[in-house]
Amino acid sequence: MKTLTHYLTMNLPSKMGFKNITPDVEKAVHASGVQEGMVLVNTMHITASVFINDNERGLHHDFGVWLEKLAPFNPDPNVYHHNRTGEDNADAHLKRQIMGREVVVAITKGKLDFGPWEQIFYGEFDGHRNKRVLIKVIGE
Amino acid sequence: MKTLTHYLTMNLPSKMGFKNITPDVEKAVHASGVQEGMVLVNTMHITASVFINDNERGLHHDFGVWLEKLAPFNPDPNVYHHNRTGEDNADAHLKRQIMGREVVVAITKGKLDFGPWEQIFYGEFDGHRNKRVLIKVIGE
């Protein structure tokens, strides 16, 4: 069995944002030499997401509007008890649950076994600082 | 290490719908010969889901009503910017985030290691056309 562990560092210049990390994952899979297996890609932070969807700017706008509606930002500690800790990012912890922490992608014949439109995104909900993404490849 | 890759083709006759694909996954696991490992099951399309829940018709009705409430269909490109591309399925991209892209299931003694009510479903949110599901088994 072969494995490879690789870390990315993200720093998005806005509170909320989405970044296509598919090329980084492809590079890690290629470097691993794995022909058949799986790759796990997860954010290592709890106010961010890794997910698979469309590489389309309008949709990313829609994600932002939608997530703000389902889990609105509100620093008031009477609204979100988490903000009694002195933080103001309770909404980011909720948004991340909708978008997910991780994806697992099949590797077939040395490549990400993707449908026609699948792309991997990092989703940030409490930006302006460094956060890490983990890529773990296993297979043979 | 053993691996097996299998693709299903789905074509649901409605915009939204749910189909039990557990028997297909069980067949692939059996065919792989894997006794201990994991199976990844994911939709290869970004307006559909694979998820695990109850095989109960009333609940599937409830999923439909609930998802339509949380992420309503609306072809208006002023409501969903994604629909400025000429598509009308922005809502399907959102619904899929709630229901998820994939499941990973443990294989123990050659079988899906499931609780009493777990069943695997394909969830369609923009139907009337062919879409694929990927089954990837790894283990020994």
Added chain:
Amino acid sequence: MKTLTHYLTMNLPSKMGFKNITPDVEKAVHASGVQEGMVLVNTMHITASVFINDNERGLHHDFGVWLEKLAPFNPDPNVYHHNRTGEDNADAHLKRQIMGREVVVAITKGKLDFGPWEQIFYGEFDGHRNKRVLIKVIGE
């Protein structure tokens, strides 16, 4: 390849609740002897979740309020058709979709490869009875 299968039994004394199961997963990973691989942790029940987020009491309160808003409890079988089966837990099946069924965590150098705040939780949405969690380790 090494594998390990371990089951936890949960019994939460309330309808909704969250329990940190990170120490149990760490023990299983250690017992497996796996140095490089992955661990799958999933609830085996369809009205519960396993997810990764913050070990902070205020946030867990916020999760409860938020989930009740997005998928309110209502035993009325006219509101949720699932409750025509005689059950009253349709809302729990919906809440579980938002919080997720499973997590997959990388194992690196024999340990859970976690960011600074990541902790694994069992989320209960229809408690007062025994439910199981599955831990499956694979790697080498």
